Amino acid sequence: MQADDFLDITDVVCPITFVKVKVALEELDDGQILEVRLNEGEPIQNVPRSLKDEGHKILSLDDLGNGTFTLLVKKGGLK
Amino acid sequence: MSANYKELKKGGFMRQRQPNYFSMRLKSVGGQFTAEQLGTIQSVATKFGKGYIHLTSRQGIEIPFIHLDDVDAVKKALAAGNVQVGVCGPRVRTITACQGNAICPSGLIDTQKLAAEFDKRYGGRELPHKFKFGFTGCHNNCLKAEENDMGVKGGVKPNWSAEKCIFCGVCQAVCPEKAIAVDKSAKSVTLDENKCVYCGKCIKSCPTDAWQGQSGFVVSFGGLYGNKIAVGKNFLPIIFDEEKLFAIVEVALQFFKDHAKSGERFRTMLERVGWEKFISEVEAVANAS
């Protein structure tokens, strides 16, 4: 699956993680896909859930094995 | 004065080191006060106290520096503004609670509603020693359930349905106990129920609602956090039925009454009498259908 944009949030901590994802999603249209690189721990516990709560649909999550993940999320995919 | 003092303490007046002054304890349930109550408290603290209040460690409010001569006037002023006096002594104490699922996105149970119901049923009940209840909405445990003589924590038992799952892998990554394994190529998801702590993170994160579950209560007994420190023990499976929870409370309070010496805390009694006896009595009620 081809992402429309890429965002790295491994250099920030909660709650800035989600704020950055939100801002990146605002730049996209509904149905477009954002790829997010994020850390294990708090970001992985919170970011997917917050995305779900805001109506975006997670398509996949890949564990890169080095403490980071790649998340693919479709803007507004749950609406 | 000394006979009067016992009555005053029952009515929430804590004697201060300054002669004839009392720190007045107010009734709190789940740490919620209305704006109207706050207005009343403010005016009493200004008029009869020293213009400040103290927030206690268990979600209560105290108004220090109430003079003995003003006790009746203060009681009247508080009652007129819908503020009740708190309890001290050997009985069910302030029932504490986090905001629970009415407010908090992580919440799995309505802690405030439960705290109010518990207050109605058990608030102030006379026992061999003090007894504390605490409610926390989920495994994050903001209200620290296991500090209490009886703690109740919201939990949820997750169930997975294959039809909805897109094998994205999120649940495996969010599970703090590593209880979930997602095999993307074999298209399988497995749950190790022995590792699950009923936190509900898998359910809240799953993008397709492939994880669902019923919320319930995870109960702990015998917490102490004062002179002696002990963590409340959980030995029951998650309880889904509110009536069953009430039945368990009755068994625990009766056990306390029947077995504790006067002035002995619940935990101390359990250690002396033996946990096994208590556990079997509680399990008998918990397992009854």
Ligand code: HEM
């Ligand atoms: C996805 C986004 C967010 C996550 C995952 C998150 C997570 C958390 C967590 C876990 C706590 C600790 C709670 C505790 O220990 O009791 C917390 C506290 C706090 N958060 Fe956030 N948060 C997020 C967004 C925000 C935002 C957007 C703000 C404000 C702009 C914010 C402000 C605060 C504040 C002020 C506290 C301290 C509250 C207190 O001490 O009582 N958070 N957050």
Ligand code: SF4
């Ligand atoms: S214990 Fe859970 S429900 Fe209660 S405030 Fe904390 S996170 Fe929210």
Ligand code: SF4
């Ligand atoms: S989060 Fe939901 S959709 Fe994703 S693998 Fe787990 S059960 Fe399947």
Ligand code: SF4
């Ligand atoms: S409820 Fe919590 S501990 Fe149990 S499987 Fe889900 S995420 Fe893991």
